Amino acid sequence: MGFSVGIVGKPSSGKTSFTNAACMTDFKVGSYPFTTIDANVGVTHVRTPCACRDFNVQDNPKNSLCVDGVRLVPIKLIDVAGLVPGAHEGRGKGNQFLDDLRQADVLIHIVDASGSLDSEGQEVAVGSHNPSDDVKFLEDELVEWMLGIVKKDWRRMTGRIRSEGAKLEELLLEKLSGLNITRAHILKALRASELKSEAADKWTDDETREFVKMLQKVAKPIIIAANKIDRPGAEENFKRLQDEFSDYLIVPVTALAEKILKDLDKRGVIKYIPGNDDFEIVQQDNLSKEEITQLEKLKEHILRKYGGTGVQNILNKAVFDFLHMITIYPVHDAHSLTDSDGNVLPDVYLIPEGTTAKEFAGYIHSDLMDSFVHGVDARTKMRISDKHILKDRDVIRIVSAKGQK
Ligand SMILES: Nc1nc2c(ncn2[C@@H]2O[C@H](COP(=O)(O)OP(=O)(O)OP(=O)(O)O)[C@@H](O)[C@H]2O)c(=O)[nH]1
Numbered sequence: 001m002g003f004s005v006g007i008v009g010k011p012s013s014g015k016t017s018f019t020n021a022a023c024m025t026d027f028k029v030g031s032y033p034f035t036t037i038d039a040n041v042g043v044t045h046v047r048t049p050c051a052c053r054d055f056n057v058q059d060n061p062k063n064s065l066c067v068d069g070v071r072l073v074p075i076k077l078i079d080v081a082g083l084v085p086g087a088h089e090g091r092g093k094g095n096q097f098l099d100d101l102r103q104a105d106v107l108i109h110i111v112d113a114s115g116s117l118d119s120e121g122q123e124v125a126v127g128s129h130n131p132s133d134d135v136k137f138l139e140d141e142l143v144e145w146m147l148g149i150v151k152k153d154w155r156r157m158t159g160r161i162r163s164e165g166a167k168l169e170e171l172l173l174e175k176l177s178g179l180n181i182t183r184a185h186i187l188k189a190l191r192a193s194e195l196k197s198e199a200a201d202k203w204t205d206d207e208t209r210e211f212v213k214m215l216q217k218v219a220k221p222i223i224i225a226a227n228k229i230d231r232p233g234a235e236e237n238f239k240r241l242q243d244e245f246s247d248y249l250i251v252p253v254t255a256l257a258e259k260i261l262k263d264l265d266k267r268g269v270i271k272y273i274p275g276n277d278d279f280e281i282v283q284q285d286n287l288s289k290e291e292i293t294q295l296e297k298l299k300e301h302i303l304r305k306y307g308g309t310g311v312q313n314i315l316n317k318a319v320f321d322f323l324h325m326i327t328i329y330p331v332h333d334a335h336s337l338t339d340s341d342g343n344v345l346p347d348v349y350l351i352p353e354g355t356t357a358k359e360f361a362g363y364i365h366s367d368l369m370d371s372f373v374h375g376v377d378a379r380t381k382m383r384i385s386d387k388h389i390l391k392d393r394d395v396i397r398i399v400s401a402k403g404q405k
């Protein structure tokens with residue numbers, strides 16, 4: 001399992017550049033459309049205060065990292081081929097490849113904020129394309145993709161509501177669980193669309209689409225990266241996007257700058273912590289005068305102005321501010337905070353806010369949920385019940401009938 005982010009957008013908007021910058025991978029980037037055809041998968045981290053500081057202990061992270069009291073929690077990025085308007089009718093590379101996004105918890109739409117690509121990713125004069133159009137068409141294409149899946153076998157499926165008294169949410173759950181869509185998502189979308197689930201076999205096409213639109217918003221929500229913010233005209237387009245889509249989370253991003261800074265940091269030329277709005281040049285001799293000027297410009301016009309390159313920022317915002325995920329540390333011993341090998345605070349899990357102790361056990365292992373007896377909160381050393389709702393940075397021992405964890 002684990003947390004996954006889908007990286008979507010039209011060709012050449014910078015999806016692979018974003019993925020490479022975030023994951024320090026080397027997938028192929030190109031200035032021509034459809035450089036990526038098969039999905040690229042990379043791993044990066046979100047950053048959050050570590051529980052080690054609350055307990056004042058030295059930790060030994062296993063499934064994650066801890067740097068100066070900041071826990072780096074791994075997440076997966078899935079970078080797919082470019083999507084173009086009419087993809088559901090087979091244009092561009094079609095939309096079948098979106099099946100690669102089945103496991104995505106959230107989608108980051110990489111928009112070319114410089115407005116220098118048409119809707120198919122072909123270069124046009126800078127500023128001549130309005131990125132707002134991209135936001136609309138991409139959402140439409142995602143809805144069409146999900147609609148195709150929902151409507152498959154629809155007549156036979158909804159027929160079971162009348163013939164067997166089956167419930168629509170159960171039928172849909174069966175069909176959509178492979179898309180990482182839960183019962184809660186389906187119920188929320190049904191409520192929001194105000195459609196009668198008992199009469200699903202009589203829904204018009206527009207009604208079914210309405211439901212799927214809600215489902216997309218709930219189960220595959222989109223946040224927007226206004227990428228190439230380093231280019232001329234991008235700032236105006238970013239503001240335009242913010243005005244037009246005021247209820248969306250939109251973050252200015254430069255994937256290019258993030259990659260340059262991380263590469264220089266890796267070589268030891270600068271000291272840069274991803275997400276920061278600053279860096280320090282430590283090996284001046286390894287840079288030309290020109291490069292130093294460029295770096296100073298980058299610091300002043302991008303990092304200081306926008307609070308960083310946006311790559312780390314948008315990932316953190318997606319996970320914590322937008323999806324309200326929390327971090328939980330399972331331990332074997334609630335006193336020493338260790339696993340059975342003596343590692344202190346070894347693992348951390350990203351789980352949705354509102355998760356109970358018993359549900360959390362299921363994230364570790366389904367057996368552990370079935371055999372759950374009670375939990376122990378390492379802060380209070382008190383027992384917690386199956387229904388106890390966990391909070392961010394809780395350190396929990398799970399006591400199961402099998403006596404483990
Ligand atoms: N100036 C600038 N250029 C960028 C940025 N991000 C990407 N690019 C450039 O945009 C072009 C396309 O980048 P890719 O990362 O290959 O784009 P993509 O969305 O993966 O494209 P496809 O795989 O073809 O769909 C390349 O020339 C990149 O160098 C950025 O933040 N700033």
Ligand SMILES: [Mg+2]
Nearest residue numbers: 015016035036
């Ligand atoms: Mg690509």
